[in-house]
Amino acid sequence: MASMHKLQAKEIRLASRPHGEPSEENFAFATAEIPELQPGEVLVRNAFFSVDPYMRGRMNEGKSYVPAFAVGKILDGAAVGQVVQSRDAAFPVSTWVQSLCGWRDYFVAPAQQLRAIDARQAPASAYLGVLGATGLTAWVGLNDIANVKEGETVFISGGAGAVGSVACQLARLRGCRVIASAGSAPKVAFLKNQLKVDHAFNYRESEPLQQLQTSAPEGLHVYFDNTAGPQLEAALYAMRNRGRIVMCGAISGYNTPVPGPRNLALTIVRRLRIEGFIVVDYIHRMPQFLAEMVPALRAGKLLHQETIVNGIEQAPRAFISLLHSGDAHMGKLVVRV
Ligand SMILES: NC(=O)c1ccc[n+]([C@@H]2O[C@H](COP(=O)([O-])OP(=O)(O)OC[C@H]3O[C@@H](n4cnc5c(N)ncnc54)[C@H](OP(=O)(O)O)[C@@H]3O)[C@@H](O)[C@H]2O)c1
Known part of the structure; x- marks a missing residue:
């Protein structure tokens, strides 16, 4: 516990707002100290996070259906990872979870805000793609x-x-x-x-x-x-x-x-x-969706196509490429942390 407490999280922040096409200068890498866990909280190590086109809209100023990213603050997005420390009995160490705490390697959050996923049914990254x-x-x-x-x-x-x-x-x-x-x-x-x-x-x-x-x-x-x-x-x-x-x-x-x-x-x-x-607006449809998709995936009726980019430092470049046409990725683009 004491050594984990000193852990620093690596994260990506919005350095400045892009005008037109984003560039790598719009992103900044930073470290943040990981706080001590409070009751009900867990420490998660992200395994993969998602890179999504809608993030481009959030880099602009102004209101949309999700709040804009703030300059100097962390970006976020969907992620999957494993609990490495827990103060919530329902989310023991090793539990795989889905969160909206991507674009960083570690994070602390109330377990209630996370969704446990079954990584035996499909590879964890599939919960960002075909099952996410x-x-x-x-x-x-x-x-x-x-x-x-x-x-x-x-x-x-x-x-x-x-x-x-x-x-x-x-x-x-x-x-x-x-x-x-x-x-x-x-x-x-x-x-x-x-x-x-x-x-x-x-x-x-x-x-x-x-x-x-x-x-x-x-x-x-x-x-x-x-x-x-x-x-x-x-x-x-x-x-x-x-x-x-x-x-x-x-x-x-x-x-x-x-x-x-x-x-x-x-x-x-x-x-x-x-x-x-x-x-x-359709998160309530998740149970019906998974009930159809998981068996279809396991039966080989659905292909889970993804492109994995290795390393958190590659995320800005991967995001920029997503907004272009080309061969840089096929299927779902994810970053392996
Ligand atoms: N409504 C929702 O709730 C919701 C949720 C998720 C995603 N979306 C939207 O769904 C779309 C697909 O998202 P995704 O996550 O699946 O991304 P994606 O399709 O995996 O990646 C973006 C792709 O868009 C194509 N593209 C880029 N610039 C283009 C242009 N000028 N004209 C035509 N195509 C262009 C590129 O493919 P090519 O190489 O084939 O051109 C690029 O690979 C996006 O518009 C996204 O915002 C909506």
Whole structure:
């Protein structure tokens, strides 16, 4: 206990707010003393933490659905780790936990704020990806927002990314015809060969509307939008009457806002429904989600694709790369602490 008390936590802070594209100077590494445990608290050593596009919005000033990061203060995000000291009987040493205390190696928190995970069911990092908020986002978007049905044609942009790769697989498991896009040849190959989508294309090297019109001549029932920008515009043209557009993300405009689609009036002509959602409003769906996903993962019906970056000091660079198109990562991007 005495030696642990002297432990310093390594953490990443917001050094300054980026304008446009972030750079490594916007991040600072710091150490902080780990406080002595109070009753009900645990000390956790993070094993992996998540790198997520929504963090870019939190680096800006101003109110969003989550508070902005404060300059000079620690960043945070989803993480999984193991309890190394405990003053809560329900969370003994070695318990694997999921938290929102990422971007650091150790942290102390009330055990009540943590969720225990079963790392025997799946690798711990999967609870940041296919079994975590990422997977839940895909699941909620397809089930609760789009209400996809067997036989429908679904287009998923950002298909090789964290949310997109789960959405592609779930839509296929629901019996849908899946069209997916990504920004590089290896990602398109991954979509076709590993995720087995019906049609995949590189949105940077081909015309998205033409791809959609040839692969879905009858039109799209559902568009699961991770990017907004030109792909949203193309999808609007390609929707069937009474189609549904799930607004999950708009990454094409996170660094520099992009204009909205010029053909939004098609929502009237085609009687479309466009609905945005934030996964944190659906945490109550976690039990149903896990009840479906864990057996599917264990039975090999779902692929848990992740890219692991080693070392907390690599996190800023990994985050910057996430906001770009390219091959830097496939599936869920996590940092191994
Ligand atoms: N609504 C919610 O609650 C919720 C929850 C989680 C995530 N999201 C959103 O879902 C989307 C995907 O998140 P994720 O965690 O799964 O990230 P991700 O897809 O694993 O990573 C981001 C990917 O976006 C693509 N990208 C980057 N710049 C782009 C651009 N200008 N145009 C088109 N694509 C671009 C890149 O893939 P390519 O190389 O293929 O271009 C990049 O790898 C994001 O928009 C995120 O904000 C929403």
